[in-house]
Amino acid sequence: MRRIFFLLIISMTTLAGAAFLYILDDAKKDRVNDLTNTAKVIESYYELSFHQWELSLLSLGNRFVEIDDPQERLDYANRAIEVYENELLAFGLSNPQGQVITFTGRLVNDSLPNLRRSKKTRRSFESALKNKGLTLGECYYFDNVSDWILPIRVPIREENGEIVAVNTSAIDYSRMMDELGQFVAGTDYQIHLINNEFNTTQILYPMDKEKYDGILGADDLTYTKLDTLGVEGDAFVISAIHPFSQDDVICASILIDNVDHSLIVSIQKSALIYEVLNRFKFVFIVYLLLAIASVLLYKYLKRNLERSIITLRTERANLKSIIESTSDLIGLFDRNRKLVEFNRAFRISAKLTDDMTLRKGMDILEEIKYKEKLEQFTELFDRALNGDKFQVEIVYPGPKGELFFKATYNPVYSGDQVVGVTFFAEDITEIRNYQKQLEELNAELENKVQERTKELKAKNKELKVGYEKLQSTQQQLIRAEKMASLGILSAGIGHEINNPLNFIKHGAIALRERLEADNHADELNPYFHAIEEGVRRASQIVHGLSHFSRAGDAMDESCDIHDIIQNTLTLLRSRLRDKEIEVKTKFNAERKIIVGNEGKLHQVFTNIIANAEQAIEETGKIKISTKNIEDTIRIKIKDTGVGMNKKEIDQMTDPFFTTKEPGEGTGLGLFITQMIIDEHGGSLDVKSKKREGTTFIITLKCT
Structure with a gap:
């Protein structure tokens, strides 16, 4: 065990040294990758942003060129500023000679600058004349907005390529600095945007405002290259000397093609050393802790080896007891x-x-x-x-x-x-036996459910048929009751109106005879004519109403279609007159008689002509014509109303179908009309198109 301990210490020391070398190399790779990725992200963002600005400013510039009035151009410029608030600080247009002809905040041409005459604007303006797309100008302090700006110029060309104007606008420089701060939040990166054409600084982040004059636009900008650290696609990383601070830096460079600028993201090289030391500090602490732990572990293992053997035997006995239970x-x-x-x-x-x-x-x-x-x-x-x-x-x-x-x-x-x-x-034998019994019970239950379901389906079918018959009968009873009530009411009204009309008529005759005896009749004749005409018209309305309200279902009455249509028009005259609807009739010279029910036929033509009047929104025409064809008469009623589509034509005779607003129609008129025509052995055809009007064609058999 002692030999193992010494080998462990030697191995940990070797690993610590290798870890230092690995951390150094890994930190360098991480920094190179992070610088490269940061540069690519910022480059992609601004390449897309500049492309979007180019499209927007080109569109706005083309609109400017079309506007001749200076004040209108200025108003359009100010509206553009409002649309792109917090992005555009200024917006304007110059001619190809550099003279600004419209600029936000100014209108008088004599007071507007010439971009060729200012050192701040001359180079970028002349570059814009040569370029086909967007050109970034050199940053400068703009008094009108009291801030630093980045000019953007987009040439406006004719189809033949000739430049007719240059859109010259400005982006808030501080806004771009805030954007860059979000890209590199939490790091010590410096971001440098260089104009490759002029070799000048466009953007330097971070940078104090008081340093702008000395750095922005400075010529002969050069990073002194020391070593290439990595290349990935269009981006490359070098160790170099910063041209302003003269610090040793690691920087990633990438080209923004569409504006001919280089984007450089850099960090001081000393930051890499600090990072390596910070990483290795953790390894060194771990190394010391592992060394101390190894010593303690050696003593602990030596003391507890025998105890572990005893514990293992006990656990084996416990495991045996568990599996036996x-x-x-x-x-x-x-x-x-x-x-x-x-x-x-x-x-x-x-x-x-x-x-x-x-x-x-x-x-x-x-x-x-x-x-x-x-x-x-x-x-x-x-x-x-x-x-x-x-x-x-x-x-x-x-x-x-x-x-x-x-x-x-x-x-x-x-x-x-x-x-x-x-x-x-x-x-699981007992469980399977229970499952088998349950399956047998389920099968038996399913058979009973299927049998009962068949019985219920048959009953439901019978109930559905009965319900449909009941609905149909109910609707017919409602319609019959309504029509009967309407007929009784109309007949009563006609009778009641006829009596006072007779009083008026006979009173006028007696008064006229009295005045003739006194030789005063001639001067009052116009008034008598007016009274007689009013009585005549009221009599016609009552006569038509009496025909419409005739009670009974007898189908053996002699019906003159021309009289029925005239009576209907008399009843609907006021509605047609209110909308200024012109009614034209063209009846066949030979009258033909229909055997049927005169009251129901009045209802047919009243429904169709009333629908025609409602379909005409303001003014229009209704044409009614009749034609005798062998033993039939064909009645054509054509209006100039809103018309119907095919779906509405197919559904128009369905009960309760209506195209009117809720509360304006019941959807029963054409349903009843079709039912009456069928009852008379006739036919109803409809031709209609949206916004082209509707034509109803009724064909009835004659005696």
């Missing part, structure tokens, strides 16, 4: 299927089923009584010896019938090698 069968076999260990339940079961006396070292398969099970057990043992852990159900012959066992086979490992198999078996 269960009623499940437990056995342990080696790779050759020799029995190593077993419990009392296994011994009793083997004696009961195979009259076999178990002993350690025996091959059970050689002494098994039921040889037809030999192949099954051999296959299960081989499967477990191949490393498979599984559970199966085994059916085994017994002295009083079949026995059922739920058996579990587990491979026993020594390292990576299977050295044996454990066998656990639970006797």
